[in-house]
Amino acid sequence: MSKTKTIAGIVLAGGNSRRFGEDKALYKETPSAPTWVELTVSKMTPLVGHLFIVTNERLFPAIDRLFDAEQVTVLADQPPFTDKGPLGGIYTVMSSAKFDHYLISPTDTPNITTEIFAELINARNAYAATNTASHYLTACIPYCEPEIKAMLTKENLRIRGLFQSIHAKKQVFPEENLFQNRNYQ
Helix, strand or coil: CCCEEEEEEEEECCCCCCCCCCCHHHCECCCCCCEHHHHHHHHHHHHEEEEEEEECCCCHHHHHHCCCCCCEEEEECCCCCCCCHHHHHHHHHHCCCCCCEEEEEECCCCCCCHHHHHHHHHHCCEEEECCCCEEEEEEEEECCHHHHHHHHHCCCCCHHHHHHHCCCEEEECCCHHHHCCCCCC
16 A cells, blocks of 8 residues: 555544544543544555544644644634534635545544555545445545535535535445444443
8 A cells, every 4th residue: 555645634523522422533442542533544644645634623722732743734624614514624625735536534433444445545436335334424535625615505514415416436345343433432
């Protein structure tokens, strides 16, 4: 697996974690373990030219302190699209840095692997799926900032709608547990 300068990584780390009970991005399985955001970054870093973490204003200072600014750029959602979920976060990154493709992952799927990310990069314009579910937030998509801005302007916040408009394809993986979104401790 080699890095490519034409692909950026986006880690979505701005959720409020209401059901989880604490901030998932900063959660550690054990006191000596990395935070979930650090874990996700470590799995993407070998594959991308640069990595972005997008979060909310409240989490920004704590997440920003975790990373070297040269290797990872931490961004907070930007007006007028703050608190607009994953699409708002993806828009924040695409409007500040243009790459050919973006590898996207939420921070709350700690079982995800570098190999899954590599397969999505090879597929290009694809999102992850298993036999039982589509995992729209784990994807590799082309630059599509104008499409996202149009959707956000209309308050259409469904990432599935974006994937339909850019003709993203489903990339099926055999193991459901690798995509488990952890909403409870």
